[in-house]
Amino acid sequence: MSNKLALISGASSGIGEAFARQLAEQGIDLCITGRRKERLDSIAAELQQRYKISVDVIVADLAVDDGISKVETWIKAHPYITLLINNAGFGARGLFANKPSEKYMEMISVHVTAAMRLTSAVLPAMIQAKQGAIINVSSITAFLPLAGNAVYSGTKSFLNSFTQALSYELKNTGVKVQALVPGFTYSDFHKRPDYSKTNTYASVPKILWMTSEDVVKTSLRALEKNRLFCIPGFINKLIVLAGKSGLAALGSEVMTQIYMRSAKKAAGKII
Ligand SMILES: NC(=O)c1ccc[n+]([C@@H]2O[C@H](COP(=O)([O-])OP(=O)(O)OC[C@H]3O[C@@H](n4cnc5c(N)ncnc54)[C@H](OP(=O)(O)O)[C@@H]3O)[C@@H](O)[C@H]2O)c1
DSSP states (O other), rough: OOOEEESSSSSSHHHHHHHHHHHHHOOOOOEEEEHHHHHHHHHHHHHHHHHOOEEEEOOOOOOOOOHHHHHHHHHHHSSSSSSSEEOOOOOOOSSSSOOOOHHHHHHHIIIHHHHHHHHHHHHHHHHHTTOEEEEEOGGGGTTTTTOOOOOHHHHHHHHHHHHHHHHHTTTTTTTEEEEEOOOSSEGGGSSSSGGGGGGHHHHGGGGGGGGGHHHHHHHHHHHHTOOSSSSHHHHHHHHHHHHHHHHHHHHHHHHHHHHHHHHHHHHOOOO
16 A cells, blocks of 8 residues: 555546556555446556555546535545546537536536535645645636637636646645646547537547647656646647737637537537
8 A cells, every 4th residue: 555645536538547547557546536437446446456556436426516525525534635636527519508507517516616625625634744736637728718618618717727826825835736738638528429520530630639648647747847837748838828829819710710610510500
């Protein structure tokens, strides 16, 4: 048994699973969460056997209060978490006016409320121990708000601001924070129902994609160097740079035109 313990939300696939695998390789005990019990159980069994670590599984839907409470209860019983990774998330592609607000409330719960509550639950013990780290998984869309992604971009912007403000509050406490800002990443994200009408893998040039494994390697290296924002990949860095400059409005405009045209084609109407 190691004396390090990482809690990873959304570890049943993609970036979260890659975090679980790379941290397990370092001998770090884990708690992994998600809704797909079979996948979590199988990842946990494999990692426990291969690396002789302990892996707890929490099956919880972070879109609802009960699910978040379940993870908070686990944290109360395991206060000395050394690393929290708020990674669980999903996209809800579509024009804002075309979706019921319930869908967006779920997204706000998973991306914002859960991340905020789990951070609040782990921080006191981290501060007391003068060590620990929190990684909040954001997205480059936080810097480049696009049509079809209004609430998604908004929730990811929250994570960036939240993480940055926390970094000021936590200065000299020994606790590190990181906003991980991935771009297009191979995972289950683009295989979910909202993306079934668009083949993102085919429509987005290969050069823009990274593997979950590379995203996670970059994040863990950046954490060692105490970097507040980790933007994996040269192209993603360029996109964020453009997002911060005057080019952002132009880029958003072009992307919006492309998106609106394809949305119109798919639905036969805009709203
Ligand atoms: N892939 C990309 O291109 C990309 C780009 C930028 C940022 N990101 C961000 O990266 C993070 C990880 O996504 P990914 O790309 O690795 O996609 P993924 O393979 O679909 O993984 C998403 C994880 O979040 C969990 N999750 C989703 N909704 C949940 C809910 N209601 N309750 C609990 N867990 C939930 C999923 O678990 P279950 O399905 O088992 O519940 C899964 O483990 C997300 O925050 C995403 O916004 C992804």
